[in-house]
Structures are given as structure tokens and as C-alpha cells.
Amino acid sequence: MSDQPYHAPVEPTPGSLPTSYWPGLEDHEHSRWYTERFRAMAREGEDLEGESRLVDTLAPRRARLLDAGCGPGRHGGHLARLGHRVVGVDIDPLLIEAAREDHPDATWLVGDLTILDLAAQGEGELFDGVLVAGNVMDFIGEGHRPEAVSRLAAHVRPAGFLVVGCRVGRGFTPGDLDAALPGTGLVLEQRFASWDLRPFHPHSAFCVSILRAGDGSGGR
């Protein structure tokens, strides 16, 4: 892993839409506030692990897991404590710094999901499962979300899974996710309205989609 400062490619081509709308990239106070908010909730004993409990259920033991858009690392940190081999990646360097401080059992990398190439960052082994939680898809720039889905799919091993949880109606929609799937090798396996698996309805305010990669047999 490189210790060189990372300059987030927020606007890779002049005039093109940014790849991230995350406020912390321009306002470091926001990143510090966000980190402290979750640290305080953890100290107060709030349940911050619903997302990672679902991933633990889906995953084999000692799985290789990717926490994509990990922020300060609450999901990946929990999964590492459960014995999984976790890599977390996020575009905000301050949040990655916090994840490294709070959850030293996992590997934390700065990266942009829309151009994700973890092999180039020394993490070439594909993942048993990938988690995208906490409205990350809403913060990825419009027009770049299909690229993020495709780059995430490229990091999933055959028969592995990608779980995407996001609020509905603020930007990204379940329909956007479905439209991004052709050509990625992922298919929608299950869709729920919450991390504790309530049924999804067209009017649900939240959506958890479990996507599965083909097993490489071509359906034989």
C-alpha cells in the first residue's frame, strides 16, 4: 500500500460531472463531524451492525470481504472482528485515517469506486462478498453510478455477492441499479426494504439488493 498522499479524482475530466458528491471532500470539518458522530453512537451502545450482520450471514467463514464506500469503517471493522479478511475503500482520506485508527484489524485504502482497481493497490484477490452500505450510491455522481456498479462487479469472485443498501428517492433508485447490471455478470437475487429483511414494495423508502455473480459454469 502506498503512503503517498492521495488526490481524489473528484473531477477527472474538466467539465465532466464529479464522481462524488460527498461533502467531506471539500469540507474537512464534515468528515471530522461524521467520524465523531459514529464514534459517539458506538460509545452509547447503539446498534451500528445491522448491515454487517447480514453480510456475515451471506459469507463463508473467514471470507474475503470488501466494504465499499466504507467511511470510518464501522461495517468492515465489525466483519474483521468476526474473523473475516476485510478491505475497506473510500474516496475521503480523512475517513480512511479514522478507519485505520479505530479498526486496525482490516486494510483501509483511499480509492474512487467509479474507477476502482484494487489489484493496482496491491489487493488483487477477488472478494467473496462486497458491501455498499450507508447511501454511498446516492453520493456517487450521477452518470458515474453504472461505472461504480461495473467496477464493483469486477472485484467479486465467481458465485460471490454484492449487497447494495440505499435510501430511495434522493438520487439512486433500485431501477438504476437494475439498469446497471447487464454486462456485469451480476444478477438480482433478493431485494428487501431494510437490513433486517422486511419485504420490499414499490413505495419502500429504503432498498437492500443482494446481487450474485455467475459461478462461471454458464448455467450448466
Ligand SMILES: C[S@@+](CC[C@H](N)C(=O)[O-])C[C@H]1O[C@@H](n2cnc3c(N)ncnc32)[C@H](O)[C@@H]1O
Ligand atoms: C454516508 S457515508 C457512508 C459510510 C459507510 N458506508 C457507513 O455506512 O457508515 C457515504 C460514503 O460514501 C463515500 N463515497 C462517496 N462517493 C464515493 C466514491 N466515488 N468512491 C468512494 N467512496 C465514495 C464517502 O466518502 C462516504 O464515506
